[in-house]
Amino acid sequence: MTSQPDTSQPDISQPAPTGAETPRRALPMRRPLSFVRRSNRLKPSYQRTWDAALGKELLEIPHGERDTSVAEGFRIDWAAEFGRSAPIVVEIGSGSGEAVAHAAAANPDTDFLAIEVYKPGAAQLVSRIRREQLSNVRVAVANAPEVLDQLFAPGEVAEVWIFFPDPWHKKKHNKRRLIDESFIDRVARVLPAGGVWRLATDWSGYAVQMRTLIGASARFKNPHAGERAGDASPLTEVRLHDLDAISMGKEPAPLELEQARDDDGGWAPRFPGRTQTDFETKALAVGRKIFDLTFIREP
Numbered sequence: 001m002t003s004q005p006d007t008s009q010p011d012i013s014q015p016a017p018t019g020a021e022t023p024r025r026a027l028p029m030r031r032p033l034s035f036v037r038r039s040n041r042l043k044p045s046y047q048r049t050w051d052a053a054l055g056k057e058l059l060e061i062p063h064g065e066r067d068t069s070v071a072e073g074f075r076i077d078w079a080a081e082f083g084r085s086a087p088i089v090v091e092i093g094s095g096s097g098e099a100v101a102h103a104a105a106a107n108p109d110t111d112f113l114a115i116e117v118y119k120p121g122a123a124q125l126v127s128r129i130r131r132e133q134l135s136n137v138r139v140a141v142a143n144a145p146e147v148l149d150q151l152f153a154p155g156e157v158a159e160v161w162i163f164f165p166d167p168w169h170k171k172k173h174n175k176r177r178l179i180d181e182s183f184i185d186r187v188a189r190v191l192p193a194g195g196v197w198r199l200a201t202d203w204s205g206y207a208v209q210m211r212t213l214i215g216a217s218a219r220f221k222n223p224h225a226g227e228r229a230g231d232a233s234p235l236t237e238v239r240l241h242d243l244d245a246i247s248m249g250k251e252p253a254p255l256e257l258e259q260a261r262d263d264d265g266g267w268a269p270r271f272p273g274r275t276q277t278d279f280e281t282k283a284l285a286v287g288r289k290i291f292d293l294t295f296i297r298e299p
């Protein structure tokens with residue numbers, strides 16, 4: 001079902017500028033995509049919903065050279081789009097939108113933008129939004145780094161959520177991971193001081209990468225630094241039994257307690273606003289552990 005990744009894309013490896021004085025800008029550079037291009041074909045019923053929602057719940061985004069890019073100069077006035085001024089939560093990689101739809105229904109005073117490149121997933125979300133008559137969600141089918149750069153002014157987003165980003169767990173694919181230094185700068189730009197970045201992953205290597213990279217950024221603070229360390233850390237448990245290998249049906253190579261012990265911790269408690277998606281349910285069913293992280297934008 002999957003085709004070869006499109007590598008003819010803008011490189012987004014350069015840090016985006018940050019700070020209240022920083023304007024929006026697009027970065028036409030080269031970097032591997034964090035997603036593999038899959039079939040965009042929709043079932044007829046979803047196609048009908050898609051057509052009806054285009055320009056309404058489904059943002060009509062003019063694309064550049066790729067169908068997932070955002071055309072240079074395209075902007076959205078969010079207050080006009082939602083018909084009000086309310087905090088905006090951006091969920092990146094929404095999949096079929098279980099989490100964002102659930103959160104939008106529970107938080108009618110907050111506006112939500114779901115960003116997803118996979119059209120059939122976005123179509124499911126659009127269908128859900130219409131079925132549940134949620135007026136506070138919009139869907140952007142485009143590459144998330146470009147959406148952040150071009151569609152938001154500095155400090156315009158109250159929270160950024162990324163739950164279960166594609167793990168790209170093979171070493172040779174690690175460079176495709178969405179969360180790297182340049183992406184951290186992008187998120188920092190759109191959040192105001194005190195803004196919140198919530199993440200979750202079921203892949204311990206990616207969890208450590210997030211904890212290390214974002215934790216090292218002067219722009220973010222981990223409000224749970226040092227918490228859930230040692231025996232209380234999910235990382236200790238994963239390493240001790242090599243749960244990642246077991247969950248993939250591979251021969252485990254468990255570590256001795258001394259090497260397995262995660263003395264750093266820093267894991268957040270499960271964010272109560274994050275509903276359990278099918279994706280997480282499947283991960284738990286094969287014995288994977290979930291890592292939650294929260295970071296606060298520093299002034």
Ligand SMILES: C[S@@+](CC[C@H](N)C(=O)[O-])C[C@H]1O[C@@H](n2cnc3c(N)ncnc32)[C@H](O)[C@@H]1O
Pocket residue numbers: 034035092093094095096099115116117118121142143144145163164165166167178277278279280
């Ligand atoms: C593993 S799925 C998780 C879906 C959902 N968050 C959940 O918990 O069920 C990751 C999603 O991120 C999307 N994605 C990956 N890179 C993206 C990007 N650069 N921009 C937008 N979506 C992206 C993928 O298409 C995929 O649907």
